[in-house]
Amino acid sequence: EAGVVQSPRYKIIEKKQPVAFWCNPISGHNTLYWYRQNLGQGPELLIRYENEEAVDDSQLPKDRFSAERLKGVDSTLKIQPAELGDSAVYLCASSLGDRGTDTQYFGPGTRLTVL
Amino acid sequence: QKEVEQNSGPLSVPEGAIASLNCTYSDRGSQSFFWYRQYSGKSPELIMFIYSNGDKEDGRFTAQLNKASQYVSLLIRDSQPSDSATYLCAVKLGSNYQLIWGAGTKLIIKP
Numbered sequence: 001e002a003g004v005v006q007s008p009r010y011k012i013i014e015k016k017q018p019v020a021f022w023c024n025p026i027s028g029h030n031t032l033y034w035y036r037q038n039l040g041q042g043p044e045l046l047i048r049y050e051n052e053e054a055v056d057d058s059q060l061p062k063d064r065f066s067a068e069r070l071k072g073v074d075s076t077l078k079i080q081p082a083e084l085g086d087s088a089v090y091l092c093a094s095s096l097g098d099r100g101t102d103t104q105y106f107g108p109g110t111r112l113t114v115l
Numbered sequence: 116q117k118e119v120e121q122n123s124g125p126l127s128v129p130e131g132a133i134a135s136l137n138c139t140y141s142d143r144g145s146q147s148f149f150w151y152r153q154y155s156g157k158s159p160e161l162i163m164f165i166y167s168n169g170d171k172e173d174g175r176f177t178a179q180l181n182k183a184s185q186y187v188s189l190l191i192r193d194s195q196p197s198d199s200a201t202y203l204c205a206v207k208l209g210s211n212y213q214l215i216w217g218a219g220t221k222l223i224i225k226p
Contacts, residue, residue, distance in 0.1 A: 042119075042203055042219055045213070091159075101164055101166055103164065105161070106159050106160070
């Protein structure tokens with residue numbers, strides 16, 4: 001069974017430029033998560049989708065970040081414009097659902113460097 | 116503010132010994148508890164989860180949960196150099212199923 005797929009793996013951009021990340025979850029997983037992880041910290045949830053509905057985007061900086069999951073499968077996270085503080089690893093995870101012991105499985109992540 | 120606390124380490128353990136990792140959480144309504152391992156430059160991978168008080172064993176790993184004291188621990192028996200990684204504790208809230216993450220404990224197994 002294929003795992004969570006993310007692209008690109010690495011991205012280097014200059015500040016004020018836009019950037020987009022793509023995620024394809026494990027087949028059959030209805031719940032999709034975007035996290036940001038800074039060095040030495042745990043993952044920080046940006047947005048959680050149940051199918052195509054964003055059910056928790058309270059931590060998403062909406063002035064510059066946007067996300068979509070139009071058909072309830074793959075998803076795109078966009079930053080426009082990027083700032084120096086956005087440098088981090090962006091992780092996508094998926095799970096069957098979001099109850100009890102439903103387990104989140106992570107993709108390899110995208111390491112973003114903003115210069 | 117729901118919190119999950121872990122000692123950042125590093126925790127240094129000799130090869131073959133038992134490594135003990137601890138995690139405390141603030142929300143008494145938390146219902147399930149996860150341990151993930153993260154190698155440097157890699158993404159987190161699930162080791163195991165626990166939701167009932169007591170011990171749960173999986174190979175060399177044992178998770179221990181004490182809801183009254185609000186802590187969960189992970190024991191690694193016969194520690195190997197390949198166990199050197201950061202171990203992340205994550206706690207799922209019962210109210211909204213949100214997963215709250217600790218900052219992780221860095222474990223170093225010395226040959």
